[in-house]
Amino acid sequence: MAILKILTQENPILRQKAKEVGKITKRQRILVKDMLETMYNANGVGLAAPQIGISDRLVVIDVGEGPLILFNPQITRSEGLNKDVEGCLSLPGRNEYIIRAEKVLVSYIDLAGKKVTINGNGLLARALQHEIDHLEGILFIDHLTKEN
Numbered sequence: 001m002a003i004l005k006i007l008t009q010e011n012p013i014l015r016q017k018a019k020e021v022g023k024i025t026k027r028q029r030i031l032v033k034d035m036l037e038t039m040y041n042a043n044g045v046g047l048a049a050p051q052i053g054i055s056d057r058l059v060v061i062d063v064g065e066g067p068l069i070l071f072n073p074q075i076t077r078s079e080g081l082n083k084d085v086e087g088c089l090s091l092p093g094r095n096e097y098i099i100r101a102e103k104v105l106v107s108y109i110d111l112a113g114k115k116v117t118i119n120g121n122g123l124l125a126r127a128l129q130h131e132i133d134h135l136e137g138i139l140f141i142d143h144l145t146k147e148n
């Protein structure tokens with residue numbers, strides 16, 4: 001396992017739309033372990049593959065309930081609004097109030113290659129939306145002018 005370098009705001013990879021993941025290979029399983037280790041080491045609750053320089057649709061999240069690994073995640077339903085403080089490992093030291101959906105339903109492919117769904121509330125819902133944004137090249141500060 002390895003701790004990977006987290007790219008910061010000015011890196012153009014963070015602005016690219018990430019690619020769908022096809023078959024989950026050994027390379028991806030190693031990448032997942034490294035991403036989790038990198039996220040925990042940085043005291044983050046989520047990390048998207050573009051943040052470590054890989055433009056794949058893969059995110060890892062742990063809001064204190066154990067690791068979640070999501071390939072090709074997609075928000076299929078969202079409900080309510082919630083405004084809370086948010087930060088990003090790619091924008092160290094920056095925290096802003098951001099409005100997000102309060103609840104989301106997300107479908108994704110798990111590490112075993114199975115299609116599953118998860119219901120997120122509160123911090124998990126926020127983390128899911130934040131990380132899925134990364135796969136579209138969106139950073140949390142992009143929501144500031146539009147919604148605050």
Ligand SMILES: [Zn+2]
Nearest residue numbers: 087088089090
């Ligand atoms: Zn982020």
